[in-house]
Amino acid sequence: AVDVSGSIQADEFAFQRQAYAEAVSHPQVIDIMTSGFEGAVAIALMEWGGPDSMHPIVAWTLIDSAAAAEGFAAAVVAAPRRAIGWNSISNAIAFCQEWMRGNGFDGFRRVIDVSGDAGQRGGMPLPLARQLAVSDGIVINALALHYRGGNLGGPGGMALVDFYRSSVIGGPGAFALAVEREDEFVDALIRKLILEIAWVRP
Numbered sequence: 001a002v003d004v005s006g007s008i009q010a011d012e013f014a015f016q017r018q019a020y021a022e023a024v025s026h027p028q029v030i031d032i033m034t035s036g037f038e039g040a041v042a043i044a045l046m047e048w049g050g051p052d053s054m055h056p057i058v059a060w061t062l063i064d065s066a067a068a069a070e071g072f073a074a075a076v077v078a079a080p081r082r083a084i085g086w087n088s089i090s091n092a093i094a095f096c097q098e099w100m101r102g103n104g105f106d107g108f109r110r111v112i113d114v115s116g117d118a119g120q121r122g123g124m125p126l127p128l129a130r131q132l133a134v135s136d137g138i139v140i141n142a143l144a145l146h147y148r149g150g151n152l153g154g155p156g157g158m159a160l161v162d163f164y165r166s167s168v169i170g171g172p173g174a175f176a177l178a179v180e181r182e183d184e185f186v187d188a189l190i191r192k193l194i195l196e197i198a199w200v201r202p
Contacts, residue, residue, distance in 0.1 A: 001092040002057075003116035003145075005049040005085060013081055015182070020045065021073035023189035030069045032197045040064035041197060042105040045076055048092035050085015051123035057082075060103040088123035089114060089168060090130075093140060097133045111196050115143040119163050130170050139171030141196055143188060144178045173199060 002020065004013055023029060024043070033041045044060040058075045062068065096112045112133065120126045133140055144161035158166075161178035169176050175195070179188045 001096050001112055001114045002045060002047045003049075003087065003114075003118075004047040004081060005087045005116075005118070008117070016185075017077055017079075019186045019189060021076045022186050023193060024063075024076070025066075025070050025073040026190050027066075029190055029193045029197075030063075030066050032194050033063045033069065034065060038108075042103065042107060043072065044099070044103070046092070046096065046099065047082065048088065048095070051088040051091045053082075053085045053088075054091055054095040055082040056099065060099075060105065062105070085122070087116065087118045087121040089116065089120045090126040090128070091123035093126075093129040093133050093168075094124060097129075097136060097138060100138070109139070109199065110137065111139045111141060113141055113143070113192070113196070114164070114168060115145065117145040117160070119160065120167070126167055130168065134170040137171075139174050139196075140169050141174055141192065142168050142176040143192055144176055145185070146178050146180050147182050147184075 002016065004016070008016065033043075040062055042060050042062050044056065045058040046054065046056050048054050057079045058072060061072050063072060092114065093112060100110055123129075130140060142161075142164035144159075144164050146160060159178075161176050164176040177188055177192055179185050
């Protein structure tokens, strides 16, 4: 669940899309996605902005080979930008919860990834969205993009990663990572994907 709200400029958007494509198609990530007792994971990508701007970008895809991962990565880069508005994390979580229900896969573990550069703004109450997802057995993890502001999370100038840890993430082993510099973004995505797919607490 990727933040492309009004705070994300065109160059940042292109960089972000490319970073997700590189992470998904990285050899270490492919290895962890295609190992284990299932030998595959199902992934999808959506982008969010304001409460009424929730958009599937790449549909649910079974990743069971390097070719499948590379195809997914190419689709991420090629898709047009659609989301507008401002930072409804809660509606993004609710959208993903519903999207998982009809995705055609019977996964033994379900995870919503939330990445963003600011806190909650608009939509359903965030505590409710988190509670409904976690009660449904979904884990919510987060990636806080500090290099784009980072002190926009909550009252009193709370750092974004602290806001995500206190108000967004949830479920067994849930975690939030901070990205302090733009050149750390791809490495952080790779680390995050490996940690959550391998189900290892950071």
